[in-house]
Amino acid sequence: MSTTPQIPTPAHMLADSMLSRHFGKETVNYFSSSPINRLSFLRSDHPFLSTALKHPSARFVLLNNLAPLTPSPAQLHYAKYDEVQKLVPHDIFDTSEEEMIKNYDSRKTHPTLIFLGLDENRKEGGLAWKIYSGTPYFAVDVTPKGSEEQQTAAKDVIGAMEAKGLSFFQTRVVMSFSADEAAIYAQARALMDWNTRNTFCGTCGHRTLTVNAGTKRACPPTDVARSTEGKAEERPECNTRTTLSNLSFPRTDPTIIVAVVSADGKRILLGRSKRFPPGWYSTLAGFIEPAESIEDAVRREVWEESGVTLSRVVIHSSQPWPYPANLMIGAIAQVSDPAHETISLQHDPELEDARWFEVEEVEEALRIGTSDLSSEAGPEYKGGLRLPPPTAIANQLIQAAVSADYFAAEKHSKI
Ligand SMILES: [Zn+2]
Structure with a gap:
């Protein structure tokens, strides 16, 4: 099937300006100009993320080894929370980020969950949070990996989706989505890929934990899995904890x-x-x-x-x-x-x-x-x-x- 994806509609105002008169129209390229407002400043606000995750309008882009779940090569599938619930615990954001890092236990694994943002064009039935409203979008890694429990849940989610006639689109470069979906997929793929490649700290070599709604990786100072006399073992010093480190953020x-x-x-x-x-x-x-x-x-x-x-x-x-x-x-x-x-x-x-x-x-x-x-x-x-x-x-x-x-x-x- 051949499709002709459109070029994005510019996200900026198409108004007359001195710049547009001097330099002409701005070129907006495929994979850019997403309809989603990323609201990056809410990524550490767990009450917000928890509400967004469970909101009935929330939508999930599923990636299996980075291949997106689709009904056809021209379209992304947006899953609802109940379709990924087995894999994504409802209380995942119930503790603060600080607590998550403090209670880090390398035996317990969760799939990477990324908050992509709110689609403010879809306010009706969407989430309203302070002055922001729209449909929340997440990306979730359904690749069967991590603990046995996680692998089983991932396989269940994949099986249920495939039973509905959906499939993971296996191709090197996806260029067949509409402009809006291409931009959403690009954000999801890039961040998921970065998380997947950085499961170990680039400075001290120990396991890392995804935080900030999937946009940062922390190197926890302790690991409950290696506790002695009820006390979590301290891991070696790591300067990603004390300095602003480019090893903690996506590149x-x-x-x-x-x-x-x-x-x-x-x-x-x-x-x-x-x-x-x-x-x-x-x-x-x-x-x-x-x-x-x-x-x-x-x-x-x-x-x-x-x-x-x-x-x-x-x-x-x-x-x-x-x-x-x-x-x-x-x-x-x-x-x-x-x-x-x-x-x-x-x-x-x-x-x-x-x-x-x-x-x-x-x-x-x-x-x-x-x-x-x-x-x-x-x-x-x-x-x-x-x-x-x-x-x-x-x-x-x-x-x-x-x-x-x-x-x-x-x-x-x-x-
Ligand atoms: Zn480290």
Whole structure:
């Protein structure tokens, strides 16, 4: 089944402003612009979380080894609390975070439960808490793991869901959800993946405990499982307890991705890796390294992968990429001297090919030759250049780079 997921509706106000007149409309990328208000400041408020968990409107995104529960590849399934109750104890938030850490017992395990936020567009029948209202969303890890009790409960939940005809969508990259669901899934997946990878403390090597509604991992100072004479054993000192530690919080790894325009503005630089289907090219991309600005990273990556030397770099838009925890920072860049356009693949052998494409050829490919990596191009495609779909920031950058509007000195307000 082929579906065409839409690009998100901007979460911000589409009002006239000096910025929009000067820089044009903001590009909102797939996986961003979630309908959910994360309310990050309520993540340690256990009375709030406890009420949200048990509220009849609460909805749960279920992940099994990070694969989302779906009725079809185009849709997420939102479970109700009674469907996950076996796995998620109703009193999980009845003690404070401080007590949870103090009473830590490595024998007792719970699935990771993440509070995603409130969908404020769905207030009717939703939760009202102080000045905030909407439908609470959680993500829960149903992967059978942890204690035997947890594994049995997880298998029961999975079995009941599969009996209803639902299945866990096994694919490397999910790009088939609607824009809203893609953003919800991205948040759930990225945080679940981080929790799964960080079950042991990166500083002292002991087991960690998820706190802050699934957005922080604590290294408890004691473990009741190892008590002597009724007293919980103290674990070794760990500086994640005494200092603000980046080992306790989820990470986001910035990467750059760039559409490069030739000196005369008539050609676009694209590259391909070996794993791409025939004819498929995309923008160049790579990780930002420590102590490197976004602009430095763009210039370095483009030179390393293609031998092309850039002049001006402009940041265009960004895209969260939850595979596993990237933020793609999209840029448009230009070469100022035709002598700097010579392609060389001899530095970094990452690309199989890099090539300058005429703007007309790129425009044609944008019209008839886009698809994700695992799909066929559209029915009009008869060979030649193929490009990523509009859900990929690469496509949005290419669109901007071939657009006369983007380079117009004077922009008119199109919001
Ligand atoms: Zn530790």
